[in-house]
Structure formats: C-alpha cells, structure tokens
Amino acid sequence: MQCLGYTKEQFQFIIVQPLKLYAFHKPTQQIHRIPDIAPAELLKAVTMDALRWYSLRVPLTEVAPINISTAGKPTPQDSLYRLRSAYLRCCTLLQQAQHRGIIQLETNEGNHGGFAPTENAPKLMSLADYVWESPDAATLANLLQAVPKILEQSATEIAPHLVCRHLEAISETCLPSLDSLSLNPQNCALLLAAKQTIFELLENVLAIALPESTFPDSNLRFVKFSED
Template identity: 60%
Template sequence: MTRSRQIYFNSLPIFPEQLTSSADLRFTVTDTLRSLLRETNYTLCTPSQAGSDSAISLDALKTHNSVYQASMSRQFAANLALGIEQATFKDEPEDWFIKTADFGDDCDRILQHRDGQFTQLFEDLARYHAIFQEGYDKIILLRPPTYIGYDRQLTAAMQCLGYTKEQFQFIIVQPLKLYAFHQPTQRVHAIPDLAVEELLKVVSMDTLSWYSLRVPLTDVAPINISTAGQPTPVNSLYCVQSTYARCSVLLKQADKQGFIQANTSQKENWQTSSTYASIAESSWGSPHAEKLANQLRSTSTVLQQAAAEIAPHLVCQHLESISAICHQWLENIELTQQGCTLLLAAKQTIYELLENILEIQALESIQIDGKVTKAA
C-alpha cells in the first residue's frame, strides 16, 4: 500500500475587508490547491509544534560548510582591493552568514547580526527545518506578490541545508492583469485594476477563478473582461461548461430513447443500469472518440503532475483538451450504448475536475449556439 505523502501547506488568510485589488482576489482562489493535493494522495497536516521548539540552532550550523562568520559577505569582500579586508576590518565585529548566493540569491544573507540578534531568515530556516524533522515530505508556502525577493532568499537558504526545490516550494502568486475591448479603436487594451466589488459586477467569481488558475501561479494571469464569462468560443470556461451540458443533455436523450437507464438524482455521480465495457476496454470506430477516450484515461496522470508541480493550470489545460476533442466527436455522434459510455465518462470527468478540484460550477443549463440547453 502506497504511503500517503505528508505535506505542510501554508497560505496566508485574506479576509473580505482586505480585498482591495484583483491581486488579492487571485490569491484567494489558490485554496483550490488543497483539493488537488488531497485528491492525489497527499495528507495536509499541521506540524505538532509548528517549529516552535527548533530542531536546529545557530551553534549546530556554525560547522556547516554553507555558514561562515565574517565582517562582511563574500560578495562585498570580493569587491575590495586584495588585503583590504584583513587590514582595515580585522577588528570589526562579525556577522554569521549563509551562502545563499550559491543557490541563485543575489548575495549571501545574514543569520545572526553582530549584536546577537537573529534575522527573520534564520527563524524561518529553523522553523521549516524542524517541520521536515517531523517526517514531512514537502513544504509549500503560498504568498502574495509583496513577498517577491524573500522567496529567493529562503529557498536558497533551505537548499544550503540540503532540501531540494521539489521538497520546499515557496510560490509567489502573481496578480490578474485586466483587459477590455475599446470601442473607438476596435482593439483590446490593458486597463487599470478595478476594485473587487466593481470587477465582480462584470464577471462572476467562477470566471475569475478559472482565468486565475489556467495560467501558472507564478505568471500574471490575463483576463479580458469584455469576453470572459460570455457564451462565445473565445471564452474557454464556457467551452468546457457547454461540453458538460451537451454530454448531460445527450445522456438524458439516450435514457428517454432506451439506450441506457440513467439515475440522475445525484448530479456529481450519474448511474446507469446498463452493462457495457469501460472506456479502457473498448475500441472505437471514430478517431475523435478514440482520442477522447485516451484523453480521459490520462486524467489521473495529469492530476499527479499538477499536484507535484503545484500547477493547477495543467488541470485547466486538460479540461480544455477534453472539451475541444469532445466537441469534434459530438458533431456527428449517433447515440449507442458504447457512445453513452464515453459520454458518461466525459461528463463525470469534467464534473470531478471543475467542481471537486477547481471548485467551479459545472452547469447543466447553458446557452449553446444562441439557445439555452438544459439537461433536466
């Protein structure tokens, strides 16, 4: 039996009164990562002591090959003329440094000042080292853009102690970038940030969540507020939701026509009493159906990769691929029992990824080609 991997996931809470910009709003949707991690055999836990009784001390670090005591950092000393440091600063008090520059930081950082005061870097280093000593497999810190710079320092310091970037991930979530169509120029232009309440008048929270998650968290997330949320082919969330609605409608039709017997009482898990081969055991006469089946079978692999890389955009890309292939297949579909197997698998996969992973509503009533399509 595979051991559940223990992960310490830390994301700063942002309360409604603190929401002042789209950057704050995007940061709030990253709570969906908890669902992604739990779905992929990670156990999210709180350390028993949260590092308060540090498992590491400066005395223990003093013999570490990445820690040294000096009156100035290696980088500053290297800029002086040869021998100046020893001659001029030999009697200067010394700080304790860690060689973060060896792991991508701009320069070495101080752990303890010459007056004996510890830095925030040392306190955090001790805290996260202690958490790893409790048996955790991974630490993920999620922070808003105000932390840019410190992420590089702390990540480099953890690497000095031997922890990899896969074990310790400090992720700075970049903000949304708003765009809108400008009628006089007939072009899409970047626009200034809007207050949260104003932005939510234009696009729904589901739409903002989708466009926040469909690009890497470390990249700025573009959103065209003129088209996002609209029932058009350029709105990728609409394409995914309309695929879900079409699959639901066709399954209802198949039930009425007697191809299947469907129990649709539970939206999240439709059941059929018909017995037929699973998509893994079926062969398909249509190349689009075969491609769709392969795409659906890869879902577990995509989720594992998205969790390992803390990359929810991979889930969105997977949904977009499922939607695009499914639309092609549905253009010439003839309802059969085997086809209903694929329809049901597509519907359930879209539901699972949208609602249970991304926490975005899967709609069974949606406007398609100017008409409202309902699964009821």
C-alpha cells in the first residue's frame, strides 16, 4: 500500500476469522476436532448457509468453531435451526389466526413479512404502545424494537455477530412462549413483527436463506382486524 502511495488509514479492513471444524465421533461419543478439508468436501457435510451463520455469529477477530455433525441440521442443539423454527412457528400461528377470522392477510410483493391496515381497519399502534399479556411477550417486543440500534452498532463496529446474537435472543424468547400466546389482533401484530424482523435480518442482512413459510405466498401484509 505504501508503494502505491496510500496509508493504512485510507483503507477499511474486514478481518475474516479462520474456521475450526468439529465432528461427533459415535464410537467414543465425543466431539473431536477434525483436520482441514477441501471446501468442496466441507460443503457436502455443511451447507453454505450454516457455514455463514456459524462464522458470523462470533467476533471476526476470533476463531469460529463449527460442529459439522450438527451445524444446520434439524436438531434443537443447532441455533440456526431454532431460529428458522421460530420463523416458521410465527407463520403457522398467523395462518391459524387468519383461519379463525381474527386477521386477514394478503400478498404484497416486495414487502416480505410486512403488514399494513386497510383504510377501514383500526390503526396499528407501535409495539411500544401496547400492554403485553405476559413478560415473554414484553421481552420479545423490546428485542424487536432494539433492532435498529443493533444494526447501527453492528455496522459501526463491523461486528455481524451482534446481529446473530440478537436473532438468537429473539428465537430463544419466541420458542418457549409462542404456543401459550393467545391469538388476538395485538399478539398477531407482535407475531408479524417477529416474522418480518427474522426475515429481514437473516435473509437481507446476513444473506442466509429461510425455509418456505406455510403461506402459499409469504409476501404478506396485515390488512384487516376482525370485528370480534
């Protein structure tokens, strides 16, 4: 850089950490570190999405440990699987609410996971204006409202792990509490906000794919409340 007439202050560096691979050895029932393998072979065992998730969820200055026996697999021990499960659970509950006539959803291309009331529907309030029925719902609402601050901090510090950890906190709050959440317009607004947030952060910020939702078209808006 000096030969080209530049100083290090004129460049923005992004440090990419090495990966440390682990696998579960069935005969010994233990997790062992495995030697480096060719990228093509690695991708046969672990998807690119899983590699991306586990490399980004730790600070870029640290080694990213990846257990190739469980990374991205449908197991409760996998944090990416739990996050995707929370997303799909939100989709399922919203579909149930629609079938019960509590809300009406319609497709809206280009606004995946977003929602907006029609002219005749009650005005949607900010999540901060609701009084939540449970501590878990209040915690989830607070996590969703904190997303802009987390994104700003992550961009300023070049720290994508902050986004990953925040997504993990959202999924860990969602999973144990969603089944006990009553389906009413207020909680549906919370579910839609959670669904939209997970999609925006995972797919648009981290470029990690989500599974197909249970809706025929997952580009959804919240368009009307039930009169009940």
